[in-house]
Amino acid sequence: MNRLVVIVSLCFCLISYAALGETAVFKAGAALRVVTPYPLLPVSGGVGAPRPVNEKKGDLFARALVFEKGEVRVAIVGVDFLGWPSVLCDRVRAKVPGIPSENILIGATHTHSAPDSYGFPDMHGGTGADLEYLDWVCGEIAAAVNEAADNLEPASLKIAVREAQGKIAYNYYAPQLYDPRCGVVQPVAKTGPNAGKPIATIVNYAIHPEVLGSDVLSPDLCGPLYDRIASRGGGMALFMNSAQGGMVTADNRRPDGEDARTWDECVRIGELLADEALRIIADAPPQDDPTLYSAARIVDFPVKSKLLRGVLKHSALGNAVGEDAMLPAQLNLVNLGTAQMLTIPGEALPNIGYYLKRNMPTKHSFLLGLTNEAFGYILTRVDWNSFKRYDYITRTCMGEMTGEILIESLLALVAECPSPDGPK
Numbered sequence: 001m002n003r004l005v006v007i008v009s010l011c012f013c014l015i016s017y018a019a020l021g022e023t024a025v026f027k028a029g030a031a032l033r034v035v036t037p038y039p040l041l042p043v044s045g046g047v048g049a050p051r052p053v054n055e056k057k058g059d060l061f062a063r064a065l066v067f068e069k070g071e072v073r074v075a076i077v078g079v080d081f082l083g084w085p086s087v088l089c090d091r092v093r094a095k096v097p098g099i100p101s102e103n104i105l106i107g108a109t110h111t112h113s114a115p116d117s118y119g120f121p122d123m124h125g126g127t128g129a130d131l132e133y134l135d136w137v138c139g140e141i142a143a144a145v146n147e148a149a150d151n152l153e154p155a156s157l158k159i160a161v162r163e164a165q166g167k168i169a170y171n172y173y174a175p176q177l178y179d180p181r182c183g184v185v186q187p188v189a190k191t192g193p194n195a196g197k198p199i200a201t202i203v204n205y206a207i208h209p210e211v212l213g214s215d216v217l218s219p220d221l222c223g224p225l226y227d228r229i230a231s232r233g234g235g236m237a238l239f240m241n242s243a244q245g246g247m248v249t250a251d252n253r254r255p256d257g258e259d260a261r262t263w264d265e266c267v268r269i270g271e272l273l274a275d276e277a278l279r280i281i282a283d284a285p286p287q288d289d290p291t292l293y294s295a296a297r298i299v300d301f302p303v304k305s306k307l308l309r310g311v312l313k314h315s316a317l318g319n320a321v322g323e324d325a326m327l328p329a330q331l332n333l334v335n336l337g338t339a340q341m342l343t344i345p346g347e348a349l350p351n352i353g354y355y356l357k358r359n360m361p362t363k364h365s366f367l368l369g370l371t372n373e374a375f376g377y378i379l380t381r382v383d384w385n386s387f388k389r390y391d392y393i394t395r396t397c398m399g400e401m402t403g404e405i406l407i408e409s410l411l412a413l414v415a416e417c418p419s420p421d422g423p424k
Helices: 001-024 086-093 131-150 221-232 263-282 306-313 350-358 388-395 402-416
Strands: 028-036 059-069 072-079 104-108 153-163 169-170 179-188 200-207 237-240 248-250 292-302 327-337 339-343 364-368
Touching: 028 237, 059 131, 059 237, 059 248, 059 292, 072 237, 072 292, 072 327, 086 131, 086 248, 086 327, 104 237, 153 263, 153 364, 169 221, 179 263, 179 364, 200 221, 200 263, 200 364, 221 237, 221 263, 237 364, 292 402, 327 402, 339 402, 350 364, 350 402
Parallel strands: 072 104, 200 237, 339 364
Antiparallel strands: 028 059, 028 153, 059 072, 153 179, 169 248, 179 200, 292 327, 327 339
């Protein structure tokens, strides 16, 4: 009888361990939605009235990639807009029941050729933004996330970070002051008819997609990047911007010193960045059992800028800025295999990006810019209002201490959370 009890107990333990192993399988799933408005809407490249357009080059997208391991689920979402403020992020999260809201990271590509997503106020107390359209886009983003979660399948993971080569980006204020590193994440299907093929490819790189400007509706260089990666077997492409503030922009300079503002130039830069991302990830070793960890905190940023305070106060979106002019923003840390990702709620200058990466405990450091919030540039205290070249980005920065608050808060998250897999 005792031997039978032991055998039954052992069988129960084996079944329990098998179930535990099954629930702890790393999975990934991807989905997208086209969010191009029909008929076309005016587009916005910043504060002010949107400009009417009568043509488009490519479609605007919401692209979602969901990761799961055990009870942890994380969604990384990219949308083709100038920014996607937290009030809209929260609308999306409310429509996604299968993922904790704090684990849904929504970043804007920062195209300057999409409809106003901020509800910028006009001079008459109204707005040029189409609020019904923005609400519809929130629903489409949520639908993409929900479908990506439904598409979850066992996967391995490839991760690499290296310099992207070629004429892609430069800093308009100081040509060499930008980060040429491109981070790439590629979940690869383990089972089924697509076994061994990438499910998706995340490209994390610092650049303003503003080749075309506000004369046409377009994802700008991101569109050709999406198409190139898909056509070369990289699965669904997802572009997440990085520390591209002040002013890391597309290198569309011609030999005569003028900018080439053409779709052909968007194609050249987008395809080159896509090719570099695929080159960088090509030889990365697969991680068969990567960890997945996510942490979030809400940080209040004081809004000292008169311009941004006015935008927030009078925006048609009903932003969450309080009477004390504090803007709460969600910051995230995600460990994904050997990668560690930090979110930046705006456009951080490159020196902030370099400093954060230097203090992250991995060679595979990712900064997801314009994610979870997207109000203004983020400068360090020593740069804020210090010299004439930075007049504009100072006026469009929330305040003198914005960079310090961001750095302190993110590095506190890094210190409090476990490190990603592997040595630095």
